[in-house]
Amino acid sequence: MSAPRPSGLVITASPHVRSQDSTPVIMWNVVGTLVPVIAAAAWFFGISALLVIGSAAIGALITERVFGRGDSLADGSAVITGLLLGLTLPAGMPLWMAALGGAFGIGFGKIVWGGLGQNVFNPALVGRAFLQAAFPVAITTWPTGGGSFWTLRGDLFALPFMHPVTDAITAATPLGLLKFEGQGTDLTRLVIGNTGGSLGETAAVIILACGAYLAFRGYLNWRIPISIFLTVAALSTVIHLVDAQRPDALFMLFSGGLMLGAVYMATDMVTSPVTNRGRWVFGAGVGVLVVVIRLWGGLPEGVMYAILFMNALVPFINRATQPRVFGSARKGAA
Amino acid sequence: MSNLAWIFVSTLLVSNFTLAMFLGLCPFFGVTAKIGTAWRLGVANTFVMLLTALSAWTLNTYVLTQVPFLRTIAFIVVIASGVQIVEMAIKKFSPVLFRQLGIFLPLITTNCAILGLALFQTARQYTLAESIVFALGGGMGLTLALSLMASIRERMDVADVPVVARGMGLVLVVASVLSMAFMGFAGMGSAP
Numbered sequence: 001m002s003a004p005r006p007s008g009l010v011i012t013a014s015p016h017v018r019s020q021d022s023t024p025v026i027m028w029n030v031v032g033t034l035v036p037v038i039a040a041a042a043w044f045f046g047i048s049a050l051l052v053i054g055s056a057a058i059g060a061l062i063t064e065r066v067f068g069r070g071d072s073l074a075d076g077s078a079v080i081t082g083l084l085l086g087l088t089l090p091a092g093m094p095l096w097m098a099a100l101g102g103a104f105g106i107g108f109g110k111i112v113w114g115g116l117g118q119n120v121f122n123p124a125l126v127g128r129a130f131l132q133a134a135f136p137v138a139i140t141t142w143p144t145g146g147g148s149f150w151t152l153r154g155d156l157f158a159l160p161f162m163h164p165v166t167d168a169i170t171a172a173t174p175l176g177l178l179k180f181e182g183q184g185t186d187l188t189r190l191v192i193g194n195t196g197g198s199l200g201e202t203a204a205v206i207i208l209a210c211g212a213y214l215a216f217r218g219y220l221n222w223r224i225p226i227s228i229f230l231t232v233a234a235l236s237t238v239i240h241l242v243d244a245q246r247p248d249a250l251f252m253l254f255s256g257g258l259m260l261g262a263v264y265m266a267t268d269m270v271t272s273p274v275t276n277r278g279r280w281v282f283g284a285g286v287g288v289l290v291v292v293i294r295l296w297g298g299l300p301e302g303v304m305y306a307i308l309f310m311n312a313l314v315p316f317i318n319r320a321t322q323p324r325v326f327g328s329a330r331k332g333a334a
Numbered sequence: 335m336s337n338l339a340w341i342f343v344s345t346l347l348v349s350n351f352t353l354a355m356f357l358g359l360c361p362f363f364g365v366t367a368k369i370g371t372a373w374r375l376g377v378a379n380t381f382v383m384l385l386t387a388l389s390a391w392t393l394n395t396y397v398l399t400q401v402p403f404l405r406t407i408a409f410i411v412v413i414a415s416g417v418q419i420v421e422m423a424i425k426k427f428s429p430v431l432f433r434q435l436g437i438f439l440p441l442i443t444t445n446c447a448i449l450g451l452a453l454f455q456t457a458r459q460y461t462l463a464e465s466i467v468f469a470l471g472g473g474m475g476l477t478l479a480l481s482l483m484a485s486i487r488e489r490m491d492v493a494d495v496p497v498v499a500r501g502m503g504l505v506l507v508v509a510s511v512l513s514m515a516f517m518g519f520a521g522m523g524s525a526p
Contacts, residue, residue, distance in 0.1 A: 298521015
């Protein structure tokens, strides 16, 4: 509201400094940084990667369009959910399952909570946890990379309730190899991403570069990934020193979905703490849980569960790390 | 020692009474609207669980050896009297909490997590120390589940939830997602 004065001065209420950033700007920037990650997935897994990611995104978008309020499609957050979900799936995932995961993630991870900004759990991870619980075999069958771009890996076009008709050549993930066969994987291959695994698990360098760009623009808070990396590195170094059979820090950092989870999922503005101290705590919690689940759990990978669990703790963390109101008495001070 | 620690972690997280075994859902949905009430009920439950574990172990070892078919009835009587004691204590020392908990305080009696605790510890033939750790882990796991649910529900109060999902609908969704998050701990300890 402005009221022009005779002298030509304009008097307005605060805020006086406005940021150019809005929710759509941030969200579409994140979508932009996901393009190289998806390109890397397509490089390793060919057309199958694009099909799986595409169906997850379509499932998410349709659900958002049908049940979302107003033009909530335009803010780009549903696209991010769909793409991220797609990146956590193996290349041979039947497409209808990927689409169902996207629909579940948006529907039960976001819409029922009241839409963007109100959800407690990361929608993409809700979708993935649902798929993991519903189709444990399909989601842990990882086809090999390489070969022709046009190779269809696995049973992409399977219909619901049908038995699989085609067999895929599969490869164990580095974490699976370590857990079930006691085999390590060469670090260079891990960093470049030339390993078995989910679509977005493999391009560590690209994910880090995109994360650095987002952090530089202020679209994600660097404290969360840094605190996750530090915790995982420190914990696994200690455990590696005590028991040399356990993997070292570099393996833990570059294998599995840690990069994707730490950079893109744990940093979700809606489902991470609002205070800086809380963000350190949140990251440390994710790091500890990742190491614990990977080393002692029944599953080879635990990034998804670690982040979901810490999402549930966020209201707690926010409450516990509330900054002192300026000028008020310190706790314990008389 | 490591066995005790394992029992504790297992009941706290891996097979959490509420989120992995779906016992004690009644307070989980009924008394989780406010975090203060929720964790106090959790503490009251933990206390009853400790009492139950102690008396169940004593009964199993000294009294019920000849009449194992009376086990369930004996446990129920023990739990009911334990809850009566807790109820009187809370009424005396914290009338506000007594009013907040309302019907759910006597309902601890019928909380299946507590009878489940007594039956599990019998079936697994826990020693006294193991029973107490088991009860402690179970009670704290229940408290954790109640507090998590309550903190999320307090945040939901300010969210603009669609009409169809308002109230218990969304609470059920929250419970399912929480439970999926706890699936990550499944199988822990069985791996090499």
